[in-house]
Amino acid sequence: MFLPPAWQLLSTSRKVTSVALLSLPYIFLYASAARDPGYIGLENHSQAMSLYPYDFTIFHPGQTCNTCKILKPARSKHCSICKRCISKLDHHCIFINNCVGYNNQNYFLLLLWTTGVLTSYATYLGFSILSDEVRKEIPSWTIRGKGFTWSQFANIWAWVLQEYTRIGAVTLLCLLTTPLIFGLLGYHIYLIWVGTTTNESMKWSDWQLEMTDGYAFKRSLAPHRQKDESVEPAWTRWPVESQQVVLRTGDGQPPRGPGAIGTGDWERVWKLADVENLYDLGFWDNLADVFLPVNAFRDREEVSPQASRSHSSSASETDALVQQ
Numbered sequence: 635m636f637l638p639p640a641w642q643l644l645s646t647s648r649k650v651t652s653v654a655l656l657s658l659p660y661i662f663l664y665a666s667a668a669r670d671p672g673y674i675g676l677e678n679h680s681q682a683m684s685l686y687p688y689d690f691t692i693f694h695p696g697q698t699c700n701t702c703k704i705l706k707p708a709r710s711k712h713c714s715i716c717k718r719c720i721s722k723l724d725h726h727c728i729f730i731n732n733c734v735g736y737n738n739q740n741y742f743l744l745l746l747w748t749t750g751v752l753t754s755y756a757t758y759l760g761f762s763i764l765s766d767e768v769r770k771e772i773p774s775w776t777i778r779g780k781g782f783t784w785s786q787f788a789n790i791w792a793w794v795l796q797e798y799t800r801i802g803a804v805t806l807l808c809l810l811t812t813p814l815i816f817g818l819l820g821y822h823i824y825l826i827w828v829g830t831t832t833n834e835s836m837k838w839s840d841w842q843l844e845m846t847d848g849y850a851f852k853r854s855l856a857p858h859r860q861k862d863e864s865v866e867p868a869w870t871r872w873p874v875e876s877q878q879v880v881l882r883t884g885d886g887q888p889p890r891g892p893g894a895i896g897t898g899d900w901e902r903v904w905k906l907a908d909v910e911n912l913y914d915l916g917f918w919d920n921l922a923d924v925f926l927p928v929n930a931f932r933d934r935e936e937v938s939p940q941a942s943r944s945h946s947s948s949a950s951e952t953d954a955l956v957q958q
């Protein structure tokens with residue numbers, strides 16, 4: 635940071651704002667790096683299983699992690715760097731040297747947000763300080779260079795950036811990194827918007843290819859079907875359950891044999907819009923799942939399990955109709 639050389643040039647309010655904005659990313663960096671991202675072991679396996687139901691599309695029950703030798707809960711993934719299975723794994727982030735998962739995705743998003751705000755403010759502050767320094771030499775100068783030609787404007791900035799190298803270099807660095815940070819934050823907000831994770835978005839891309847090739851089929855799943863509780867949780871805190879099963883076949887023919895789950899005829903699926911994403915409850919509920927994961931949806935179930943379930947299923951039926 636350019637704060638040490640610039641400290642003398644700052645007003646009290648700018649000093650307070652700078653220190654406050656500077657401390658927040660460190661707090662969230664520590665929180666997201668130090669917190670257990672959602673490691674799954676034998677001791678918490680049933681709790682991890684109860685977070686999300688299988689969607690029978692990108693997460694099917696009965697799959698075991700080859701390393702951890704446990705059933706993979708829906709939305710979990712094994713991280714080869716952490717050498718553990720992690721609930722709702724988004725990705726392994728090298729900047730925090732930790733996975734971003736169910737337990738720390740909130741801190742990771744706050745880290746991105748506060749870092750973006752910090753670099754934006756630092757950019758503004760840097761140019762503002764440098765502009766004040768120019769004004770000492772050229773009293774008519776303003777930060778936008780009003781009344782100066784483009785070449786004068788460029789020359790004056792070039793001069794002041796060289797004259798105050800430390801402040802100038804960090805200001806330019808902040809200017810260049812701010813769009814990258816907000817780009818990454820925007821991508822994660824988009825993922826929340828569509829109810830998915832970085833890991834799942836890759837699975838959806840794979841499905842898109844299968845669908846385009848005509849190898850994907852779906853049929854309905856009875857709402858009150860008998861669950862095989864040796865591979866599937868009897869209850870999850872998620873308010874909706876999958877009403878479809880989506881499978882791919884190697885020969886482009888509908889799945890055959892008595893082992894395939896679901897009822898009715900298989901229907902070929904050509905595009906992702908024809909398949910329901912079970913993990914998308916709408917932006918605000920998806921956001922609540924990120925920031926209030928422990929409490930989200932539990933109240934609904936406790937108030938009226940039956941009513942909430944029928945409401946949820948009718949809502950998802952409407953969604954499915956809208957998508958079609």
Ligand SMILES: [Zn+2]
Pocket residue numbers: 699700701702703711712713717718719
């Ligand atoms: Zn594992």
Ligand SMILES: [Zn+2]
Pocket residue numbers: 713714715716717725726727732733
């Ligand atoms: Zn990891």
